[in-house]
Every structure is written in structure tokens, then in C-alpha cells.
Amino acid sequence: MAKGVWIVAEQRDGALRKVSFELASTARKLADALGxxxxxxLCGAGVEAMAAELGKxxxxxxxxxxxxxxEPYTTDAHAAAIAKVVKENDPAILLLAASAQGKDLSPALVxxxxxxxxxxxxxxxxxxxxxVAVRPMYAGKCFGEVVIDTFPQMASLRPNVFTIVExxxxxxxxxxxxxxxxxxxxxxxxxxxxxxxxxxxxxxANIIVSGGRGMxxxxxxxxxxxxxxxxxAAVGASRAAVDAGWRPQSDQVxxxxxxxxxxxxxxxGISGAIQHLAGMSSSKYIAAINKDPEAPIxxxxxxxxxxxxxxxxxxxxxEVKKLLA
Amino acid sequence: MNIVACVKQVPDTEAQIKVKGDGSxxxxxxxxxxxxxxxxxxxxxxxxxxxxxxxxxxxxxxGPARAMETVRTALAMGAEKxxxxxxxALYNADAYATAEALAAAIKGIPYDIIFCGQRAIDDDSAxxxxxxxxxxxxxxxTFVTKLEINGTAVKATRPIEGASVVIETSLPCVITAxxxxxxxxxxxxxxxxxxxxxxxxxxxxxxxxxSGAAKAKVVKFAPPPAxxxxxxxxxxxTPEGKAAELAKLLREEAKxx
Numbered sequence: 001m002a003k004g005v006w007i008v009a010e011q012r013d014g015a016l017r018k019v020s021f022e023l024a025s026t027a028r029k030l031a032d033a034l035g036x037x038x039x040x041x042l043c044g045a046g047v048e049a050m051a052a053e054l055g056k057x058x059x060x061x062x063x064x065x066x067x068x069x070x071e072p073y074t075t076d077a078h079a080a081a082i083a084k085v086v087k088e089n090d091p092a093i094l095l096l097a098a099s100a101q102g103k104d105l106s107p108a109l110v111x112x113x114x115x116x117x118x119x120x121x122x123x124x125x126x127x128x129x130x131x132v133a134v135r136p137m138y139a140g141k142c143f144g145e146v147v148i149d150t151f152p153q154m155a156s157l158r159p160n161v162f163t164i165v166e167x168x169x170x171x172x173x174x175x176x177x178x179x180x181x182x183x184x185x186x187x188x189x190x191x192x193x194x195x196x197x198x199x200x201x202x203x204x205a206n207i208i209v210s211g212g213r214g215m216x217x218x219x220x221x222x223x224x225x226x227x228x229x230x231x232x233a234a235v236g237a238s239r240a241a242v243d244a245g246w247r248p249q250s251d252q253v254x255x256x257x258x259x260x261x262x263x264x265x266x267x268x269g270i271s272g273a274i275q276h277l278a279g280m281s282s283s284k285y286i287a288a289i290n291k292d293p294e295a296p297i298x299x300x301x302x303x304x305x306x307x308x309x310x311x312x313x314x315x316x317x318x319e320v321k322k323l324l325a
Numbered sequence: 326m327n328i329v330a331c332v333k334q335v336p337d338t339e340a341q342i343k344v345k346g347d348g349s350x351x352x353x354x355x356x357x358x359x360x361x362x363x364x365x366x367x368x369x370x371x372x373x374x375x376x377x378x379x380x381x382x383x384x385x386x387x388g389p390a391r392a393m394e395t396v397r398t399a400l401a402m403g404a405e406k407x408x409x410x411x412x413x414a415l416y417n418a419d420a421y422a423t424a425e426a427l428a429a430a431i432k433g434i435p436y437d438i439i440f441c442g443q444r445a446i447d448d449d450s451a452x453x454x455x456x457x458x459x460x461x462x463x464x465x466x467t468f469v470t471k472l473e474i475n476g477t478a479v480k481a482t483r484p485i486e487g488a489s490v491v492i493e494t495s496l497p498c499v500i501t502a503x504x505x506x507x508x509x510x511x512x513x514x515x516x517x518x519x520x521x522x523x524x525x526x527x528x529x530x531x532x533x534x535x536s537g538a539a540k541a542k543v544v545k546f547a548p549p550p551a552x553x554x555x556x557x558x559x560x561x562x563t564p565e566g567k568a569a570e571l572a573k574l575l576r577e578e579a580k581x582x
Contacts, residue, residue, distance in 0.1 A: 074492070075455075076464060100485035104467045107420065107452035111459025116419055116541030119450045136549070137448055141342035142351060143550075144448075144543040186464040186498075190480065191491040201486040207581070231582060242504075249470070249505040250484050255338045255446050256362050256504060264581040275338035281549060285579045287571060293557075302555040303574055305567045315568035323576050 002151035005031040006091040008082060008109075009042045009054055009062075010101055012073075016050050018204075019097040021057045022162040026124060027095055028058030028169075033126040038169070039063060039091065043081050045071035048173060055171020057164065062171055063089075065178040072189045073101055075108050080185075081178030083112035086152060088176075093131050094152035095124075099159055099203070106156045117154035118146035122161050122261065122282065131155065139255035139278035159204050161261050200234040202253055207264045210236035210253055210280070214269020214290060214309060218246040223313045224268060230320055236260070236280075238270050254279035268309045272297030289313065326380030327435040330371040330404065331427055331457070332364040334388050334395035335447040344546045351546060360395045363442025365509035366502035370472060371440050372403045373507065378474070381405045383434060387415055387426050393525065401512030401520035408434075412530040414537035420452035422539050427453070428460035429533035436497055438479075443468045443501040454501035464494040470505035 007023040009016060020040075027038045039061040040054050051062040065081045082105075086094060094109070096102040098120040110117045118133035122143075125132050131153040133146045148154065202208055209228040211221055221235065228235045237247035239254050253260055255275040265283035270276060272288075272295055280286070281300055288301035289309045298304040305312050336342065336356045343352040360368075371382045382404040386396050389411055396407040410426045418426065431439065439461075441454035451467075458465035470489070471482035477496040482489050484503075512520070530537045558574070560566035575582045 072490075075467070079459075100468070100483075103451055104455070104483075107450075107455030107467075108459055108465065110421060110452055111424070111456040114421070114540075116421060116539065117450075117452060118541060119452060132544075135449075137543075137546075138336070138342045138351075139446060139449060140549055141340075142344050143547045145545040145547070146541050147544050148541045150540045187466065187492050187494040189490055190493045193489045193491070195487050195489075199487055204486055252504070259449070264575065264579070273339070274341065281552070285575070285581050286552075286555075287575065289571075298555070298557065300552055300555075302552070302579065303571055304555055304557045305571055306557060307564045307567055311564035312568050312571075315565045316572055319569050319572035320582060323572055323582070 002090045002092040004036050004091040005034065005038050005093045006086065006095070006152065007040045008094070008096045008105065009040045010097050010099060011042065011044055011047055011050055016053055017099070019099055019159040020054065021164045022159065023095050023097060023157060024054055024057035024059050025165040026157060026162045028165070028167050030093060030124065030126055030131070034129065036092070037061065041082050041085055043070045043078050043178065051173045052171050055169050056166055058167040058169050059171050060169045061174055063174050063176050065176055067178050067180065069180050069182065069185065070178065072192065074185070074187045074189060075104055076185050076187050077180055078105055079108035079112055080180060083109055084179050085176050086113060091152045094154045096156045097159055098156040102156050106154065110154060113152065115150040115152060115154055116148040117156065118148070119156050120158050120259070121155045122158055124155055124157070136259065136282060139259050139275070140281055141278050158261060160206065202234045202236045202251060202260055203258050205234035205262050207231045207233035208236045208253070208260060208262045209233050209266045209268065210238070210270060211241060211268045212238035212270030213240040215241060215246065221247065223310070223317070227313060227317045227320065230317060230324065238276050267297050268313055270297055271295045272300065326374065326378045327437050328371045328375055328380055328382045329431055329436045330364070330368045330382060330384055330399065330440040332368060332384055332386045332395055332399055333361045333445045334358050334386070334392040335361045335445050338362070338446065344548050348545045348547060358391060358394065360398050361442050361445045363444060363446070363502055366504065366506045367440030367442055368399045368402055368404065369507045369509040370502055374438070374474065383408065385427055385430055386410065387418065387423050389416060396525055397520050398512060400523045401516040402510055403516060406523055407525035408528060409525055410528045410533065412537060414530045417539055418537055419539035419541040420450045421456055422537050424453045424456035424460055425535050426530070426533060426537065427457050429535050430528055431461065438496055439499045441499065441501045443503040454499050458499035463497045463499060465499040466492045466494060467501040468503045469500050470503060472500060472506065
């Protein structure tokens with residue numbers, strides 16, 4: 001009988017990523033509802049020392065595979081190692097991050113484990129002993145409740161949505177042999193090209209300052225960059241701005257870009273096409289600055305400013321400076 | 326080269342999605358159906374590769390009868406032939422069942438490289454390409470923005486948070502395409518005329534030896550939670566006054582800055 005709530009902890013550059021603690025805290029909640037234990041799988045090279053930190057967030061046991069073939073991350077090495085330890089231990093639930101790495105790894109595991117998964121969930125709970133996962137579909141135009149008939153019941157969780165709760169548990173390290181066959185590994189990382197340091201990805205930002213067609217050109221984004229830097233925010237863009245070549249594709253928010261749920265989304269010069277609204281409507285607070293009072297974005301905004309953004313945004317930056325001083 | 330591109334028919338991005346009264350699904354009336362935008366990148370890359378290296382592009386899709394239009398669109402763009410897997414047993418397929426159907430159909434034809442979109446914009450599952458690769462036992466690179474093929478050597482670039490990773494692997498493999506990979510072409514009028522005569526094989530679940538049963542089931546659909554009505558900030562009607570009021574509300578009421 002499948003038992004236990006497992007997570008796949010995500011680490012990069014020698015540290016656990018924040019989403020790993022979100023996973024651990026959420027797994028703890030589910031495990032308490034079931035009266036079961038939480039275990040984490042941690043793969044990489046030189047990662048054993050990170051295991052203890054997972055204990056702080058409710059993890060009872062950490063299965064660690066420390067192997068040079070697991071660093072840097074590749075889909076086939078990590079999926080093979082994790083599938084092996086999962087099959088040996090038969091957990092009831094397996095949670096991953098819906099991060100860039102998790103979105104790559106999780107469906108490969110679905111294939112290896114022949115099970116079902118709910119992707120990019122915004123809520124998970126236990127009902128009648130089973131996992132019920134709530135997830136946006138159609139980029140958030142509707143929500144679906146998913147149940148999975150096979151084990152492990154898998155779900156990937158949207159970063160930044162689940163609360164981190166400290167809850168000290170043993171975090172006992174159990175080493176396992178990933179059983180990797182070098183000849184069977186068919187992918188390798190040739191190069192990692194880092195973007196400008198300190199850039200926050202829109203999918204992981206607490207605050208997003210986003211600009212659309214109303215920015216009039218790439219140079220218009222300077223005022224958004226300034227406000228974003230002050231707030232520790234990411235700069236996002238609408239499809240119109242990305243298609244015009246003003247901003248990189250990685251910044252696009254919407255149905256054909258990234259679907260985001262920050263605490264605060266500041267939409268500047270964005271009219272609110274339905275495909276953009278779908279991608280950001282689950283933000284906790286939305287502020288919109290647009291000179292067109294009829295812009296659909298105002299119907300979703302908690303706070304709306306009808307005015308010229310090229311005057312309002314610099315003034316807002318000054319006000320925020322005063323507040324943060 | 327034998328190239329396969331998988332496509333899905335989905336509601337247009339501008340479509341309003343209405344949930345049925347009983348929460349069992351979405352209302353399909355009035356929806357304009359299009360090729361999944363991420364699959365368009367896959368089809369375009371498949372065609373570019375064929376134009377460079379020679380060979381054939383086969384389009385494979387799982388969907389009801391209306392999905393034939395999307396298969397024909399890909400043929401009009403320049404693909405040679407199609408397979409449409411249309412069976413009521415697959416109408417509620419999850420990612421695994423869909424990938425199983427695709428894998429069964431693709432196993433029956435020669436393939437060197439398979440393209441999928443990184444996700445379909447209807448169920449947003451982002452799983453099918455990767456499961457397909459697992460079921461075929463071949464490597465995968467997902468969310469690809471740049472692709473180079475040299476003989477059987479594959480070099481693919483994928484963005485992660487704050488970086489791009491260049492992955493090396495070899496054919497045969499599955500590539501899932503994302504925006505940035507290319508600019509998909511439009512079907513030309515002669516292309517549309519020619520597409521009508523190109524062969525499309527219609528397969529049933531039984532032909533492929535699959536059940537179509539889903540492991541993950543959406544038991545209830547619901548509209549997104551309603552947002553409380555917002556306020557329009559008037560203040561003293563100057564941009565500075567409005568900005569000051571907005572900053573104050575974000576700080577004191579919303580407590581988000």
C-alpha cells in the first residue's frame with residue numbers, strides 16, 4: 001500500500017531553492033492530514049549538507065543521491081535516480097516544483113512511473129484519503145479539481161503560491177545509490193549561459209512591474225526598471241511588447257507566456273487583452289496605470305490610475321523611495 | 326530525414342472560457358478552434374529541418390473530428406501527411422493517455438526527430454512531449470528556443486530562471502518547442518489547395534492497442550474566483566497626487582510594498 005508524502009527538493013549552485021521549502025511545508029500539511037511521514041529526494045553532487053535544512057520545514061527523511069553524474073541537472077539522470085528510489089519506497093503522493101527544472105523533470109517521471117499528474121497547482125488538499133489538486137487551466141480562465149487514480153499521485157506546485165511554515169522534524173539523511181548507467185545517459189549540459197546577475201524571473205517574483213503597448217518602445221521600460229529595482233521586483237511584458245521586440249520572450253506574461261501569481265502586479269500601459277488577463281489574474285493585488293479609462297485591465301485591478309504612465313510611474317517611484325527610506 | 330510534429334487543436338487565445346452549469350467541463354459552443362500556438366513552433370521547425378536536410382514531415386494529432394482542420398492546417402504549411410487519432414475513448418484523455426496514443430501511432434512509422442509544443446494552452450499540462458519520449462525510450466529536450474542538428478548530433482537551448490542551458494543529445498529525440506524558436510509561417514493559398522489532397526490516416530484506439538483511460542481526471546471545473554471590485558484613484562487629479570495615493574494604498578491597505 002502506497003504510503004507517505006514525498007517531495008523532490010530542487011537545488012542549484014550549492015543551495016536549496018526557496019520553492020523546496022514551499023514543497024516541504026505543503027507536504028507536511030498533507031502528511032499530517034493523512035497521519036503519514038514526509039520524505040524528500042535530493043539529487044546532485046555535494047548536496048548532503050543541504051539535507052538538514054529540509055528538516056526545518058517538516059521533512060522526516062531525506063533520500064540523498066550524491067553523484068557527479070547528477071550535476072549539473074539533466075532530465076535523464078535525475079528522472080532515472082528519482083524513479084528508482086520512488087519505486088523502491090512506493091509513496092502515496094509525490095510533489096515537485098512547477099519551476100523550469102520541475103516542469104522538465106516531472107513529466108519524465110510521470111512517464112517512468114506510469115502515473116498521473118496535476119501540473120502547476122495553486123492548491124492541494126486531502127479528501128477521503130486522496131489528493132485533490134486545484135489548478136488553473138486555459139491559463140487561469142477556469143480552474144480544475146484533479147484526482148489521480150494511480151500511485152504516486154503526482155502534482156507540481158506553482159512557485160510563490162504556497163506558504164512556507166517552519167516545523168522542525170528529524171530530516172534524517174538516507175543515502176541511496178542512483179543506479180546510473182553512464183551509457184544510458186543520453187543528454188549532457190554543454191554550457192550554462194547566465195543572464196545579467198540579479199535578474200528576477202517573472203515566474204518567481206513577489207512583485208512584477210509590467211509594461212505593454214503603452215510603453216511606446218523599448219526605451220520606455222527604463223522607468224519600469226527603476227521602480228522594479230526599488231521594489232525588488234521583476235519586469236514583465238505583454239505579448240504586444242514582446243512581439244514588437246521591445247522585451248525578451250522570457251518576460252512575457254499571459255496565455256502564450258508565463259502564468260504568474262505575485263503578491264503585487266503593476267500593469268503599466270497594458271490594456272488587458274483576455275490572453276494577458278488570463279496570465280495574471282491570480283495575482284494577490286493588481287494595480288493598473290493606463291490613460292484609457294475604458295481599458296479592460298481596470299475591471300481586474302484593485303487599484304486603478306487613469307493617467308499618463310510616463311508621469312505617474314516616475315512619481316510613484318519617488319513616493320516609494322520616501323516610504324522605504 | 327523522417328520528421329514528426331504533434332499538434333493539438335485548442336480554443337483561440339482570445340476565447341472566453343465558460344464552465345458548464347454542472348461543472349463537468351467547458352461550453353464548446355461559439356469557440357474558435359486553432360492549432361495550439363506552441364505546436365506551430367514545432368511544425369515550423371519540422372518544416373525548416375526538412376527544407377534543409379530533405380525528408381518528410383508527418384503530423385500526428387489526438388482529437389475529435391474537428392481536429393482534422395488543424396491537421397490540414399499543418400499540411401497546408403508544408404507537411405506531407407497526417408495521422409488523426411480520433412476515438413471517443415480518448416475524449417477525456419489525460420497527458421499520459423494522450424502520449425500513449427501518440428507513441429503507439431509513431432511506433433508504426435519511421436522517425437528521427439519528434440516535435441511537440443511545450444504545452445497546450447487549453448489544459449496547460451506541459452507533459453505530453455516528455456511522456457512520449459519516455460514511452461519511446463528516447464531522449465528529450467523541453468522548452469527549446471534554439472536547435473541545431475549536425476548529423477545525429479543535437480544541440481538545443483532551453484531557458485531556465487535567469488539563465489539558458491545548452492543541452493547536447495542525439496537523434497532520435499523529442500523536442501518540445503517554445504516561443505523564440507522561430508516565426509511560424511502562414512499557410513499559402515496553393516498550400517491550402519494541396520493540403521486537401523494529402524493523405525491523413527484516421528486511427529481508432531483499438532487500431533493502436535490502447536484503452537485511452539486517464540490516470541489523472543478533472544472531476545470538477547470552476548470559473549476563476551471573482552475579484553472584489555477595485556477602486557479608481559482620483560486624489561487631487563494630478564499624476565503626482567494619484568501616484569502618492571497609490572503608494573499609500575499599496576503600503577497601508579494592501580501591505581504589499
